[in-house]
Amino acid sequence: MRTDDLIKALDADARSTAMPLGSAWWIGAGAATVIAAVVFWLAIGPRTDIATAMYTTRFVAKFVFTMALAVSAFALIRxxxxxxxxxxRAATWMIAAPLLVAAAVGLELLSVPAADWxxxxxxxxxxxxxxxxxxxxxxxxxxxxxxLRYGAPTRPVLAGTVAGVLAGGLAATFYAAHCFDDSPLFVATWYTIAIAILAALGALGGRLFVRW
Known part of the structure; x- marks a missing residue:
């Protein structure tokens, strides 16, 4: 029996008595959101001018980018x-957030003098x-x-990487409420690097803790 077939068989046997994996993911997503919210509020909190910033396009766009990334990563990791x-199909949707950011950066470069880039x-x-x-x-x-350990990923490093991207998208969504830098150029650069750090940690975690 091939390794993948064995994993599928073991997973099917475990699922017969355990919580459905889909339910585990929704519970995990809820718990992760609560944890992120608590850390955000205790550590930094929202920006002082959020009441006015929320009516600006650049501020709202940050949440569109980060939430698109989180939603697509959640679908893929499941x-x-x-x-x-x-x-x-889920992997294809992962390109949505980068495309949105790229489009916003393009508009920024067209609308802002080069001296300000x-x-x-x-x-x-x-x-x-x-x-x-x-x-x-x-x-x-x-x-x-x-x-992920509760599930049965056959590609643990990839799954761990996507877990890091998902965590990064969630964290960036909260952080965006604090960040005073609303430029797509800033988001495309520094948010991406910060999320990449979590993706790298996720890949390491997948290799060490998620392998069968």
Whole structure:
């Protein structure tokens, strides 16, 4: 019997008496969101001018980017955690967030003088961004890795990487409420690096803790 077939058989046997994996993912997502919210509120909280910022396009766009990433990653990781499940459609949706960010960056470059590009890219909070997105996301990442262990991913490193992206998207959604840098240039650069840190940690976690 091939390894993949054995994993599927063991997974099917475990599912006969255990909580459905789909339910485990929704519970895990809820727990991860609560953890991220608690860390966010205790560590930094929302920006002081959020009541007015929420009416600006650039501020709202940050949440569109991060939530699109989180939703698409959630769909993909659910598929990856189930042996034999199709992943191609969910994987295709992972390109949605990068395309949205790329389009926003293009519009930014067209509408802002070239002399301002560097200032908008660097922003004023890049160190805070690189610190707090991973900090907010590390707890959710642990939750997602635990749910992956409950499942039966046949590609644990890939699944762990996607878990990190999911945790990063969730963490970035909360962090965006604090961040004063609303430029798509800033988001495309520093949010991406911060999420990549969690993706790398997720890949390591998948290799160490999710393998059968």
């Amino acid at each position: 598929a990856l955690s189930t042996p034999g499940a199709a992943t191609s 560097g200032r908008r890219l660097v922003g004023s909070n890049m160190v805070i961004c690189l610190t707090f997105i991973p900090l907010i996301g590390i707890g959710p990442l642990a939750v997602f890795l635990a749910v």
